[in-house]
Amino acid sequence: MTDQQLADGAQLLDERAGDAALEAPNYDNDFDVIIVGAGLAGTAAALTLANRGLEPLLIERGTYPGAKNVFGGVLYTPTIRELTDLDSAPLERYIAEKRFSMLSHDDETAVSLKPGAWNREPHNDSYTVLRGDFDRWFAEQAVEAGATLVTETTVTGVVREGGGIVGVQTDRPDGEIRAPYVVLAEGANSLVSEGANLKETESRKNIAVAAKEVLEFPGNDTAIEDRFRLVGDAGVSYHYFGEGAVGEAYGGGFIYTNGDTVSVGVAYSLDDAATKRQSPESTLNLFKSHPAVAPLLRGARTVEYSAKTIPEGGAESMPDLVHDGAVIVGDAAGLVLNNGVHLEGTNMAVESGYYAGSAIAEAAQKGQTGAEALESYPDRLENSFVVQNLERYAWLQERVEEDRELLFEQLPRAIADASTEYFRMDRSPKATHANAAKQRVFDTLGGWTGAMKLALRYRKLVK
Numbered sequence: 001m002t003d004q005q006l007a008d009g010a011q012l013l014d015e016r017a018g019d020a021a022l023e024a025p026n027y028d029n030d031f032d033v034i035i036v037g038a039g040l041a042g043t044a045a046a047l048t049l050a051n052r053g054l055e056p057l058l059i060e061r062g063t064y065p066g067a068k069n070v071f072g073g074v075l076y077t078p079t080i081r082e083l084t085d086l087d088s089a090p091l092e093r094y095i096a097e098k099r100f101s102m103l104s105h106d107d108e109t110a111v112s113l114k115p116g117a118w119n120r121e122p123h124n125d126s127y128t129v130l131r132g133d134f135d136r137w138f139a140e141q142a143v144e145a146g147a148t149l150v151t152e153t154t155v156t157g158v159v160r161e162g163g164g165i166v167g168v169q170t171d172r173p174d175g176e177i178r179a180p181y182v183v184l185a186e187g188a189n190s191l192v193s194e195g196a197n198l199k200e201t202e203s204r205k206n207i208a209v210a211a212k213e214v215l216e217f218p219g220n221d222t223a224i225e226d227r228f229r230l231v232g233d234a235g236v237s238y239h240y241f242g243e244g245a246v247g248e249a250y251g252g253g254f255i256y257t258n259g260d261t262v263s264v265g266v267a268y269s270l271d272d273a274a275t276k277r278q279s280p281e282s283t284l285n286l287f288k289s290h291p292a293v294a295p296l297l298r299g300a301r302t303v304e305y306s307a308k309t310i311p312e313g314g315a316e317s318m319p320d321l322v323h324d325g326a327v328i329v330g331d332a333a334g335l336v337l338n339n340g341v342h343l344e345g346t347n348m349a350v351e352s353g354y355y356a357g358s359a360i361a362e363a364a365q366k367g368q369t370g371a372e373a374l375e376s377y378p379d380r381l382e383n384s385f386v387v388q389n390l391e392r393y394a395w396l397q398e399r400v401e402e403d404r405e406l407l408f409e410q411l412p413r414a415i416a417d418a419s420t421e422y423f424r425m426d427r428s429p430k431a432t433h434a435n436a437a438k439q440r441v442f443d444t445l446g447g448w449t450g451a452m453k454l455a456l457r458y459r460k461l462v463k
């Protein structure tokens with residue numbers, strides 16, 4: 001972060017707030033809505049509210065929006081595109097290829113998807129971004145629309161009156177701020193919502209821990225294009241699972257290409273991190289040193305390391321989204337889909353912020369702040385892709401957990417062995433190798449019956 005960039009971040013403070021804001025943000029009832037957290041969910045809510053003529057105050061604990069945000073990652077932009085013009089957005093690369101790899105200890109079996117349509121606008125609305133750049137740009141759009149942003153301020157609790165929420169406490173001297181509505185958009189580590197008893201602390205079985213590095217390739221300007229076979233702004237998302245990716249844990253690894261860096265990380269069950277004593281650092285190092293991964297990263301230097309949690313409880317562990325005077329959005333509401341094939345939280349965060357902002361704007365027009373007046377937020381979310389997608393995969397995590405030894409350890413090994421056998425070059429006829437390869441997989445699955453049972457258990461994936 002350069003001094004100039006930090007200065008730019010500070011300039012986002014609204015003139016009305018001025019430097020005095022950093023001393024004591026005495027804004028009581030100056031704003032229509034207080035938003036806790038300038039991540040994607042909070043900023044989407046701020047932008048929606050400002051676009052509708054309300055005055056939201058966006059409070060961010062980091063030195064600038066995005067300073068503290070961790071993700072893989074691919075930003076999914078269909079809703080952002082509706083809210084603002086993406087032309088000036090700091091997008092790194094569009095996703096031209098998705099690749100899924102099964103890793104055993106030293107084997108890789110991969111499937112690569114490269115639909116030509118992804119090379120054309122709007123590129124399936126999937127772009128790698130660096131959150132330090134993107135979140136700041138997104139917050140600037142909200143500020144330009146009329147929102148006020150205050151950074152370096154942590155919300156420490158909510159203010160209640162007569163049971164309803166009427167404001168927040170911040171870590172500034174005399175830092176209580178009141179407004180008719182509060183949007184809790186504080187992300188996965190939702191201490192304010194939990195402290196206010198608006199949601200329960202999630203069981204560790206429903207939380208993944210993630211470690212991520214951004215790597216650059218000093219002295220090798222074409223490393224990314226050469227190694228990932230890229231032209232122009234095209235980029236890739238590579239996803240890995242199996243014991244070669246995250247050891248004995250339940251989870252996976254990823255590589256995403258940015259403009260001139262790559263993002264590499266692992267995400268796996270917090271429960272496994274605790275019981276199997278697999279630290280995020282050692283798990284990430286294990287992944288980076290896998291023979292299928294290491295050559296992609298050769299000669300790279302780490303420029304950033306971060307770690308974070310991902311809520312994985314899905315639809316069943318969503319808290320009540322509306323309360324008298326307050327709503328919960330984004331990761332704080334558990335809105336993440338992470339099932340090995342999809343890792344989507346950015347689109348859900350933005351969608352929830354948008355619906356929450358719309359519901360507040362409608363309630364404000366009627367002068368109502370009660371939970372009933374805000375019900376259109378959960379109603380619209382329920383009928384949107386957000387809850388529908390979470391519900392569609394609600395059964396998956398538990399089932400994969402049950403089958404994890406088969407899916408993450410035995411099958412990757414069996415498929416690698418079967419490939420070795422099928423393509424073996426010796427003087428035996430091909431039929432001998434084909435039969436041996438088939439037998440290796442069937443033995444692992446428990447024959448035809450086992451294969452059928454497995455297909456039935458996962459049939460909903462293609463329904």
Ligand SMILES: Cc1cc2nc3c(=O)[nH]c(=O)nc-3n(C[C@H](O)[C@H](O)[C@H](O)COP(=O)(O)OP(=O)(O)OC[C@H]3O[C@@H](n4cnc5c(N)ncnc54)[C@H](O)[C@@H]3O)c2cc1C
Pocket residue numbers: 036037038039040041042059060061062065066068069070071072073074075076153154155156185186187188192210211212265266267308309310329330331332335336343344345346347349
């Ligand atoms: C390793 C990893 C990889 C991921 N990869 C992807 C991916 O590739 N694609 C995808 O779509 N999703 C991905 N996700 C999920 C995605 O990052 C989240 O779903 C999304 O960022 C949620 O947005 P949010 O605004 O709800 O929360 P956040 O982005 O976490 O924002 C919360 C904001 O609130 C601020 N804040 C918190 N507490 C306070 C407080 N008390 N006072 C003031 N400010 C506060 C924080 O500083 C932060 O800016 C990934 C997540 C992780 C951890």
